Amino acid sequence: MMLAVGTEIRYRITDILAANWEAFFQAEKRWIRPVVLETVRKLLVCRTPALGCHVYACPQGHELRIVPHSCKSRFCPTCGKQATDRWADGALSDLLEVPYHHVVLSAPCQLRGIMGLNREACLSILVRAATACFNQWAREQHGMRMGMVSVIHTFGSDLRWHPHLHLLVTEGGLSLDGERWIRPYQLGWLMAHAGLKKMWKYHVVRAFREAHRSGALRFPAAAAFLKHYPRFSSFLSKLWDLTWYAHIGACLLDPSATLRYMGRYTKRAVLAEYRITHYDGRTVRFAFKDYAAGGKTSFKTLPVLAFLGRLVRHIPDKHFKMVRYGGLFATRWKSEHLAYARRALGQQEEPQPPEASDAETGLAASLGSWRERRQAETGIDPLRCSHCGQSMRFRGVAFGSHERIAALFRAAGHPMKPLSPALALGP
Numbered sequence: 400m401m402l403a404v405g406t407e408i409r410y411r412i413t414d415i416l417a418a419n420w421e422a423f424f425q426a427e428k429r430w431i432r433p434v435v436l437e438t439v440r441k442l443l444v445c446r447t448p449a450l451g452c453h454v455y456a457c458p459q460g461h462e463l464r465i466v467p468h469s470c471k472s473r474f475c476p477t478c479g480k481q482a483t484d485r486w487a488d489g490a491l492s493d494l495l496e497v498p499y500h501h502v503v504l505s506a507p508c509q510l511r512g513i514m515g516l517n518r519e520a521c522l523s524i525l526v527r528a529a530t531a532c533f534n535q536w537a538r539e540q541h542g543m544r545m546g547m548v549s550v551i552h553t554f555g556s557d558l559r560w561h562p563h564l565h566l567l568v569t570e571g572g573l574s575l576d577g578e579r580w581i582r583p584y585q586l587g588w589l590m591a592h593a594g595l596k597k598m599w600k601y602h603v604v605r606a607f608r609e610a611h612r613s614g615a616l617r618f619p620a621a622a623a624f625l626k627h628y629p630r631f632s633s634f635l636s637k638l639w640d641l642t643w644y645a646h647i648g649a650c651l652l653d654p655s656a657t658l659r660y661m662g663r664y665t666k667r668a669v670l671a672e673y674r675i676t677h678y679d680g681r682t683v684r685f686a687f688k689d690y691a692a693g694g695k696t697s698f699k700t701l702p703v704l705a706f707l708g709r710l711v712r713h714i715p716d717k718h719f720k721m722v723r724y725g726g727l728f729a730t731r732w733k734s735e736h737l738a739y740a741r742r743a744l745g746q747q748e749e750p751q752p753p754e755a756s757d758a759e760t761g762l763a764a765s766l767g768s769w770r771e772r773r774q775a776e777t778g779i780d781p782l783r784c785s786h787c788g789q790s791m792r793f794r795g796v797a798f799g800s801h802e803r804i805a806a807l808f809r810a811a812g813h814p815m816k817p818l819s820p821a822l823a824l825g826p
Contacts, residue, residue: 420707453465512622542575543573548725558709682701684700685698
């Protein structure tokens with residue numbers, strides 16, 4: 400049975416965090432990364448007076464409308480969804496109109512402890528190894544360059560620590576001389592799974608050995624013996640005999656749905672709120688797709704602090720890029736190679752509309768997208784006066800003390816989220 404628990408949201412992640420964050424902080428503050436503190440605090444003040452607001456007023460003085468500022472955090476269920484949509488739309492505009500394949504690559508579970516202690520170094524190793532796999536195969540086997548979009552996921556469906564990669568890979572590539580588009584098989588087929596697994600294994604093991612020799616890896620006390628390179632190399636050699644997971648999906652003529660899936664939990668919270676089926680202040684129960692049982696829907700019940708621990712563990716480090724581009728899509732030569740690829744494919748590059756200046760857009764324009772989204776969701780223009788029907792005018796941005804902005808919220812009759820006591824905690 401596939402995961403189908405409905406779309407009704409009964410429990411909000413922000414509410415669970417607000418009620419339990421102080422207890423979690425006190426219990427785990429020794430291990431909480433600074434980026435986790437910053438991210439959670441953003442989420443807890445999202446759309447509260449603490450972040451200020453935009454003020455709109457009816458020209459006739461009938462109504463005052465307050466638009467509270469959002470936190471714009473990728474961990475926020477609301478703001479993260481908007482970030483996902485914007486990223487997917489932007490990425491789609493840069494892709495070539497060719498068939499693609501969705502590829503999933505994972506390293507053995509024996510490496511997860513090391514990757515947890517060396518997040519940035521090891522996650523980057525996975526991306527570089529995957530890029531090297533496809534670049535080597537494309538160059539040596541078919542004399543071409545492929546396009547790749549790599550998205551890092553750090554979790555499984557049950558929220559455990561499970562780093563792996565999702566890739567969107569072109570089925571074919573541009574010849575090394577830039578003159579023609581090569582599609583080796585013309586049968587909706589990318590490459591052999593066995594060959595990909597061998598290359599993936601080779602490049603990951605090689606990169607881990609190089610990282611150890613350069614001193615880039617740290618090890619927990621329980622695995623201190625791995626600090627010695629011969630022992631670490633022997634440990635990696637034993638992993639060579641294991642089966643490494645690599646999956647190549649079917650040919651995709653329209654990659655938009657897959658791209659949105661890949662980015663869904665990179666730009667937003669790792670758990671969709673409709674999957675939370677029970678919360679009583681002590682435990683949280685959520686649904687997940689159990690791949691070990693054939694993909695059927697299973698349920699996991701955790702103490703609330705353990706649940707929060709699993710959630711915040713997957714908050715990425717600040718400025719760490721969870722989405723990478725390789726081959727034809729690599730940033731440093733994308734403009735040059737994509738121009739050659741489009742010419743070889745006979746595709747015209749879509750002209751980009753000129754960017755509006757700050758003077759032309761202003762603050763009101765920055766909220767235009769919000770106004771359109773609200774109108775699309777509710778069918779009601781949120782900036783139209785309910786008394787006279789006139790469009791409200793932008794009056795300014797309000798910042799300042801919490802109490803002053805809270806008074807403005809109350810004057811406008813705006814429902815106000817209270818500040819969580821957890822926000823008073825020190826770093």
